[in-house]
Amino acid sequence: MENKEAYPANDAAQDVKDSSRRNFIKQSTLLTAVALTPGTAIKAAADHIDEQIAAVFEKMPLKMQVNGKTQNLSVEPRATLLDILREQLDLTGTKKGCDHGQCGACTVHVDGHRINSCLTLGVMMNGRKITTIEGLANGNQLHPMQEAFIKHDGFQCGYCTPGQIMSAVACIREGHANSEHEIREYMSGNICRCGAYPNIVNAIQEVKDGGMAV
Template sequence: MSDESGLSRRSFLSRLGAVGVATVAPAVAQPVSAAPVALLDAPAPEAIENAVPVSLKVNGKVLDLKIDPRTSLLDCLRETASLTGTKKGCDHGQCGACTVHVNGRRVNSCLSLALMHEGDEITTIEGLGTPENMHPMQASFVEHDGYQCGYCTSGQIMSAVALLKEPCGPADADVKELMSGNICRCGAYPNIVAAIQAVRHTA
């Protein structure tokens, strides 16, 4: 079909495409003359408004920090102290991925303000052991495949280590009850319980 001017639809679309290519091609063909922006030229991060000083003892080291007074212990550890082994899962105290020890007791660090812990002894997964010298619970998790994706593992291990010092019956069901605050979305629960029981039986 063609209109009164004698231009068919196919001819019109072909010409339109050619015009589009001709318009874009010069811009694409031009060499990039501007030098890439160096990361060092990026503006420095802005100072935190209303920041307050806080001194936290984490894994045996004193950290003098300046933080927003509303900062959770979890965000302070991850974002300010760069201790990213503690994971942010739900950020509502429901999954246990952010579990750390405060004065030897397990806490959900997402539910606690960092300012509340000045002078406390805080232990994260980084302070529990190293790849060369693992804590017995870490070694047991490896031996029993107590993880799959690994995202919840640091919180699971921190809770499991705390459990060793808590009143807990001998049965697997007792361990499951005390570990119920830690969720594994992969479903590695049987192996997690086996890892914990192995440590309990050798302690």
């Protein structure tokens, strides 16, 4: 399901222009603190009143598109994209492995590019389009890469699999799946402790050679 809602360009600049000190004071109550825009915070910082915001300002608004659906959220600045996906949106397909960017289990696509969601702050994803493993299939029809992982037995325990598949799709889209060597190099950010690597490579090669759109 494609959500066609247009996203405004990330509008921090607009926020600064639009926010007046009066606006800030008006909004700066506990009740409306969550509605404060980041730009207002900058304005506040310029006015040397940032200490006041810090006291009331525990959460920030976050609007992002996840698997085609617009999400309007309220998040702590320290919440990672990974934790927001899993804990707030109940999208537990994206896995927390090392939580330090070393294993790739948390790999998701942001505006089509693969990243580690564990090292990404949710607040920095405002206006971005996120795709998780849950967003890859078309209804009940699995994505060709999902089919290929099943066919080639590209997993054992399965914990790294969502990250492997997200990375594998990106690997082909980036044009880095032209040989076994290249696939192994460009999949090196995804660790599989069960050691399913040969089968993962086979799955990726099949999808690549099949020439299917990924």
